[in-house]
Amino acid sequence: MNELSKFAPGKEFRVIGTSPVRPDGVDKVTGKAVYGTDFTVAGMLQGAILRSPHAHARIRGIDTRKAAALPGVKAVVTGVDFPDLESLVVSAGESSGDIIHISRTCMAHEKVLYAGHAVAAVAATSARLAREALALIVVDYEILPHVIDPEAALAADAPLLHDDVFTRGAEPKPDQPSNIAQQVALDRGDVTAALAGAAKVVGGRYTTEFVHQGYIEPHTCVAAWGADGQAQIWASSQGHFSIRSLTATVLGIAMADIRVHPLEIGGGFGGKTGIYLEPVAMLLSRQAGRPVRLAMTRAEVFEATGPAPGAVIELKIGANADGMLVGAEIDFVYNAGAYPGITVHSGLTCSIGHYKVANARIFGREVLTNRPPVKAYRAPSAPQITFAVESALDELARELGIDPLELRLKNAVRPGDPQMNGVPYGQIGYIECIEAAQAHPHWTAPLGPNEGRGVAGGFWGNYGGPSTAQVSLAEDGTVLVATGSPDIGGSRAAMAMMAAEALQLPYEAVRVIVADTASIGYSMVTGGSRTTFATGKAVIEAAEIVVAQLKARAAVMWSVSPAEVVWADGTATCLAEGKTDQRLTIRQIAARAPFSGGPISAQVGLNAAGYLPGFAVHICDVEVDPETGQVGVVRYTAVQDVGQAIHKSYVEGQIQGGAVQGIGWALNEAYSYDADGRMENAGFLDYRMPVASDLPMIETVMIEVPNPAHPYGVKGVGEAPIVPPLAAVANAVRAATGKRLTDLPLSPDRIYAAMQAT
Amino acid sequence: MARVIVTAPLNGEFPGGARELELAAGSVFALVDGLDTLSPGVAEFIAANVSIAVDGTLISDWSTALTAESEVMLVPHIAGG
Numbered sequence: 001m002n003e004l005s006k007f008a009p010g011k012e013f014r015v016i017g018t019s020p021v022r023p024d025g026v027d028k029v030t031g032k033a034v035y036g037t038d039f040t041v042a043g044m045l046q047g048a049i050l051r052s053p054h055a056h057a058r059i060r061g062i063d064t065r066k067a068a069a070l071p072g073v074k075a076v077v078t079g080v081d082f083p084d085l086e087s088l089v090v091s092a093g094e095s096s097g098d099i100i101h102i103s104r105t106c107m108a109h110e111k112v113l114y115a116g117h118a119v120a121a122v123a124a125t126s127a128r129l130a131r132e133a134l135a136l137i138v139v140d141y142e143i144l145p146h147v148i149d150p151e152a153a154l155a156a157d158a159p160l161l162h163d164d165v166f167t168r169g170a171e172p173k174p175d176q177p178s179n180i181a182q183q184v185a186l187d188r189g190d191v192t193a194a195l196a197g198a199a200k201v202v203g204g205r206y207t208t209e210f211v212h213q214g215y216i217e218p219h220t221c222v223a224a225w226g227a228d229g230q231a232q233i234w235a236s237s238q239g240h241f242s243i244r245s246l247t248a249t250v251l252g253i254a255m256a257d258i259r260v261h262p263l264e265i266g267g268g269f270g271g272k273t274g275i276y277l278e279p280v281a282m283l284l285s286r287q288a289g290r291p292v293r294l295a296m297t298r299a300e301v302f303e304a305t306g307p308a309p310g311a312v313i314e315l316k317i318g319a320n321a322d323g324m325l326v327g328a329e330i331d332f333v334y335n336a337g338a339y340p341g342i343t344v345h346s347g348l349t350c351s352i353g354h355y356k357v358a359n360a361r362i363f364g365r366e367v368l369t370n371r372p373p374v375k376a377y378r379a380p381s382a383p384q385i386t387f388a389v390e391s392a393l394d395e396l397a398r399e400l401g402i403d404p405l406e407l408r409l410k411n412a413v414r415p416g417d418p419q420m421n422g423v424p425y426g427q428i429g430y431i432e433c434i435e436a437a438q439a440h441p442h443w444t445a446p447l448g449p450n451e452g453r454g455v456a457g458g459f460w461g462n463y464g465g466p467s468t469a470q471v472s473l474a475e476d477g478t479v480l481v482a483t484g485s486p487d488i489g490g491s492r493a494a495m496a497m498m499a500a501e502a503l504q505l506p507y508e509a510v511r512v513i514v515a516d517t518a519s520i521g522y523s524m525v526t527g528g529s530r531t532t533f534a535t536g537k538a539v540i541e542a543a544e545i546v547v548a549q550l551k552a553r554a555a556v557m558w559s560v561s562p563a564e565v566v567w568a569d570g571t572a573t574c575l576a577e578g579k580t581d582q583r584l585t586i587r588q589i590a591a592r593a594p595f596s597g598g599p600i601s602a603q604v605g606l607n608a609a610g611y612l613p614g615f616a617v618h619i620c621d622v623e624v625d626p627e628t629g630q631v632g633v634v635r636y637t638a639v640q641d642v643g644q645a646i647h648k649s650y651v652e653g654q655i656q657g658g659a660v661q662g663i664g665w666a667l668n669e670a671y672s673y674d675a676d677g678r679m680e681n682a683g684f685l686d687y688r689m690p691v692a693s694d695l696p697m698i699e700t701v702m703i704e705v706p707n708p709a710h711p712y713g714v715k716g717v718g719e720a721p722i723v724p725p726l727a728a729v730a731n732a733v734r735a736a737t738g739k740r741l742t743d744l745p746l747s748p749d750r751i752y753a754a755m756q757a758t
Numbered sequence: 759m760a761r762v763i764v765t766a767p768l769n770g771e772f773p774g775g776a777r778e779l780e781l782a783a784g785s786v787f788a789l790v791d792g793l794d795t796l797s798p799g800v801a802e803f804i805a806a807n808v809s810i811a812v813d814g815t816l817i818s819d820w821s822t823a824l825t826a827e828s829e830v831m832l833v834p835h836i837a838g839g
Binding site (some may be wrong): 089170346461465610 | 811
């Protein structure tokens with residue numbers, strides 16, 4: 001970080017903290033924006049994928065001859081067309097995975113591991129022909145026993161998914177394969193003695209189901225692999241550089257031979273940080289000699305992409321009579337689906353990381369089952385375990401007769417307290433969030449009949465990572481910013497605002513594009529609440545280099561030292577004696593740039609450290625129908641430490657969106673499987689996500705505790721808001737009904753049954 | 759010798775599941791190379807999966823200097839969505 005881009009406490013902003021119109025807004029609301037599904041290219045074929053109807057089976061053979069012979073079919077691909085790969089752990093979005101497993105997720109080879117697993121693909125002159133061709137492919141399956149339930153998968157006699165997966169983290173290193181892909185453990189203090197000496201101990205067993213991110217746009221891509229070995233891919237994703245690197249590695253080709261063009265993205269939430277279709281489309285294209293489009297149906301999105309893991313969590317938490325937490329014992333199992341890769345350690349980190357608990361024993365396991373392999377979903381692995389912990393704290397507050405916010409305030413972490421991994425927290429704002437919740441009128445508002453109020457806290461670590469940004473001046477002095485970060489939540493506007501702030505120009509003078517992989521240096525995915533922090537930092541630093549260039553050019557024109565030039569309001573002013581009336585606007589400098597050293601631009605690549613967690617407290621009021629068990633959310637307030645908010649209404653939108661997805665997780669959503677291991681509700685009619693008419697306006701309270709490691713004080717905001725809602729809703733239902741429900745979703749039948757139970 | 763604290767599940771990558779190691783290294787680059795000598799392949803794993811904190815601060819620059827008093831923590835990346 002250079003001197004200019006250091007955080008300055010009390011800094012007054014011109015553009016930061018306002019809410020200008022988003023630059024991509026008009027195209028999006030008028031339907032002109034080109035999303036993945038909208039893209040076409042001349043000569044394009046339509047592809048389709050045949051998927052396994054079985055949850056677990058060996059592929060004895062695939063006969064594609066009839067399909068290949070169908071007039072109009074130009075290419076047929078199966079697992080044997082994929083190169084053999086050596087095992088290699090690679091970065092995949094913000095997590096990592098073995099490249100063999102990533103390849104097998106795109107196309108099964110030898111075994112299918114879940115219903116919906118791809119087994120063959122065709123490309124034809126029309127989508128109808130492609131589907132007809134699929135029906136002509138004959139797959140000879142040897143059906144194997146399957147396992148859907150994570151606890152059943154732990155049994156010694158459970159069907160084994162892989163013979164090459166050994167439990168990572170186990171001591172000593174196991175020599176037998178297992179469905180337990182990974183285990184993590186934390187043991188500090190003496191938890192047994194602490195719980196034995198506690199004034200109150202609460203415990204329970206909590207479960208959550210698989211849930212999907214529910215992005216509106218299904219996965220789609222177009223690939224064109226030329227005879228010269230060079231390829232282009234057009235796709236919407238959270239990271240086109242990730243598509244490039246994973247596709248190249250799966251296919252065994254050079255990354256520079258693939259150019260990935262980012263298209264507008266209709267939602268991702270972590271689910272679009274990997275690859276599913278791209279290598280398949282590439283192989284079809286190479287075989288056909290034409291571009292190939294592959295697009296998932298909604299059912300394919302549910303059955304073949306990566307939802308969030310289900311969980312089984314058992315815990316005990318104890319406190320002394322004053323409400324100070326003394327010990328916690330947590331055992332959790334996360335259902336990862338068919339391949340390893342879930343971030344089970346973030347379940348551990350987020351479990352009680354927001355509280356000071358001296359004695360803790362936590363043990364977590366990632367278990368493989370015959371379901372689609374899970375993927376990140378907003379604060380991955382945090383909402384499930386926070387549901388259990390924050391529900392238990394609600395019980396503890398009841399048992400001790402302490403206000404639930406007061407209990408949290410007594411135990412909340414502050415700056416300097418150690419995180420679960422031992423690294424001290426920086427400038428976090430959990431205390432401020434709890435105090436703001438206490439002061440909010442919602443907390444003390446009267447409740448109506450059959451209503452109850454719940455509260456829950458939680459946090460997410462956020463991330464930084466590598467980003468590249470370029471800032472360049474047009475000949476008329478307007479500014480172009482290019483980044484490699486797909487715009488999912490309004491980042492083009494945020495980048496323009498940060499560049500405008502650094503350049504001291506109006507927001508409208510800056511235009512932002514998301515550049516393809518051949519046009520800008522590497523950027524990590526848009527995920528982990530990192531883009532405004534990390535890519536924003538690169539934009540600011542590049543803009544500050546441009547300011548330095550502008551001052552230097554003005555100095556050359558005035559024959560003075562750059563130190564005698566100041567930059568303010570988009571204009572250079574000379575401080576040299578006798579020349580203090582000299583001014584040059586950015587437009588004037590840009591016009592003479594060719595004669596003062598050439599075009600003005602700067603590119604910055606960085607790996608942003610100094611990211612800080614975001615903390616949140618949510619208050620939820622529900623009304624429960626005593627005759628049906630139906631729950632309605634009647635009021636909801638989300639308080640969050642967002643650091644410095646760059647674009648206030650987009651920050652608010654992130655908080656509202658996260659809260660709504662968490663409410664859906666709490667009340668409605670779950671994958672349902674039949675006895676054969678097939679998903680029963682692979683569509684939005686049967687997989688019920690909340691819509692606008694289901695919910696009240698989500699009230700937001702932004703707490704701005706700036707991050708000193710970012711020039712404008714940014715922390716991530718996109719993930720923390722999905723962490724507290726599961727428990728906030730469950731605690732509200734507990735308050736309304738007198739019943740503690742520990743299994744999500746809180747469907748009417750479950751609530752009704754609980755209310756009827758004595 | 760810098761003190762290296764290895765958190766789970768990364769400790770499973772080291773012989774005996776070591777949670778604490780001591781290593782002479784002048785920089786994080788040298789430390790990671792040293793760890794790779796102890797446990798071949800672990801450097802690649804660290805690059806893909808691990809965040810590194812030196813004396814309580816997460817760093818992204820592996821040229822960060824280490825002294826005999828340095829405490830280096832290897833912690834799993836917290837992934838995101």
